[in-house]
Amino acid sequence: xxxxxxxFFFFFCVGWAQSSQENAVLSLVRLYQSREEWSRPSVLExxxxxxxxxxxxxxxxxxxxxxxxxxxxxxxxxxxxxPAGLQEMLELLKVKEWRIKVSLLQILRTRKDSSVxxxxxxxxxxxxxxxxxxxxxxxxxxxxxxxxxxxVKWRKYLAGELSEEELEGKSVPLYFDIAVYxxxxxxxxxxxxxxxxxxxxxxxxxxxxxxxxxxxxxxEFNLILFGDQIHPWKPKLVKVTSLHIRQAVQRMKAxxxxxxxxxxxxxxxxxxLEGVDTIFFLSDGYPTFGPFRKPEEILRELAKINQNKKIRxxxxxxxxxxxxxxxxxxxxxKEELKKFMKDLAEAHFGSYRFIQ
Numbered sequence: 001x002x003x004x005x006x007x008f009f010f011f012f013c014v015g016w017a018q019s020s021q022e023n024a025v026l027s028l029v030r031l032y033q034s035r036e037e038w039s040r041p042s043v044l045e046x047x048x049x050x051x052x053x054x055x056x057x058x059x060x061x062x063x064x065x066x067x068x069x070x071x072x073x074x075x076x077x078x079x080x081x082x083p084a085g086l087q088e089m090l091e092l093l094k095v096k097e098w099r100i101k102v103s104l105l106q107i108l109r110t111r112k113d114s115s116v117x118x119x120x121x122x123x124x125x126x127x128x129x130x131x132x133x134x135x136x137x138x139x140x141x142x143x144x145x146x147x148x149x150x151x152v153k154w155r156k157y158l159a160g161e162l163s164e165e166e167l168e169g170k171s172v173p174l175y176f177d178i179a180v181y182x183x184x185x186x187x188x189x190x191x192x193x194x195x196x197x198x199x200x201x202x203x204x205x206x207x208x209x210x211x212x213x214x215x216x217x218x219x220e221f222n223l224i225l226f227g228d229q230i231h232p233w234k235p236k237l238v239k240v241t242s243l244h245i246r247q248a249v250q251r252m253k254a255x256x257x258x259x260x261x262x263x264x265x266x267x268x269x270x271x272x273l274e275g276v277d278t279i280f281f282l283s284d285g286y287p288t289f290g291p292f293r294k295p296e297e298i299l300r301e302l303a304k305i306n307q308n309k310k311i312r313x314x315x316x317x318x319x320x321x322x323x324x325x326x327x328x329x330x331x332x333x334k335e336e337l338k339k340f341m342k343d344l345a346e347a348h349f350g351s352y353r354f355i356q
């Protein structure tokens with residue numbers, strides 16, 4: 001290991017001597033992106049020897065055309081504790097790449113600073129869909145207040161001009177009480193046999209139908225139904241129209257109950273749909289089918305897929321009713337299933353709900 005590190009630093013120092021500071025920072029970001037975990041602390045240590053001068057250079061890389069390199073540069077920027085590091089992050093909230101913005105918002109959830117709250121409220125006026133969803137969540141986490149998309153109320157609150165009683169924001173579509181801000185959304189629904197217990201399927205169908213009917217025409221959506229096999233309604237996202245809503249609902253109601261619960265592949269298909277930025281995943285059962293069935297395996301593999309996509313996964317666990325006589329052993333441990341659904345949502349920027 002010592003020889004590896006010595007060779008690494010010898011190689012870098014030779015390159016650095018022949019390079020500008022900007023090129024040196026770029027080289028370090030690339031090394032951090034491509035090297036194994038053992039070398040990353042050393043790369044970071046070397047970067048910090050440049051001091052605050054490296055911060056605006058990292059900012060330029062984040063705003064560049066290479067999104068994956070930008071995410072790596074952002075990770076390095078967060079290691080700086082200087083005020084200049086926070087200020088650079090707030091400026092970067094104006095970049096075009098939405099995945100950079102949602103990554104920044106995840107980082108800013110730990111920064112309780114008035115400048116962060118103000119920047120987030122200003123951001124609300126220019127964002128929509130998935131990014132707006134994350135802005136509102138971050139504001140709520142930092143302030144404890146729920147004013148939704150009402151930027152006027154947020155500004156009054158920050159200025160100390162709003163009464164504590166005014167807590168309601170603007171109306172938005174809801175799916176099991178989770179706001180649907182996204183303009184690129186896919187709904188993934190379990191249609192296994194156990195969904196017939198306690199009217200679970202009827203509850204799921206009714207809620208999705210109501211949600212689809214409240215979505216605006218600028219939203220694109222898709223529907224994935226799954227048991228042991230995966231059944232996408234369309235090969236890609238489609239615009240919300242009365243025809244598409246009617247077709248999606250007809251497909252949802254027509255598909256017969258299936259055996260098995262192939263959680264992993266259902267979410268894998270959803271994560272790989274082009275353009276999607278938000279997933280709503282509804283299930284009542286423990287994973288029983290597919291290449292990965294243990295919760296820890298599914299969480300691990302989905303984290304790999306979504307590492308750079310930054311797609312939000314909201315989860316709904318529906319546990320109403322009991323299995324019929326003779327099938328009691330088929331019902332999973334509800335507490336274990338709740339934990340899995342909660343862990344899944346929290347690992348992917350999402351919210352979770354339990355229907356009992």
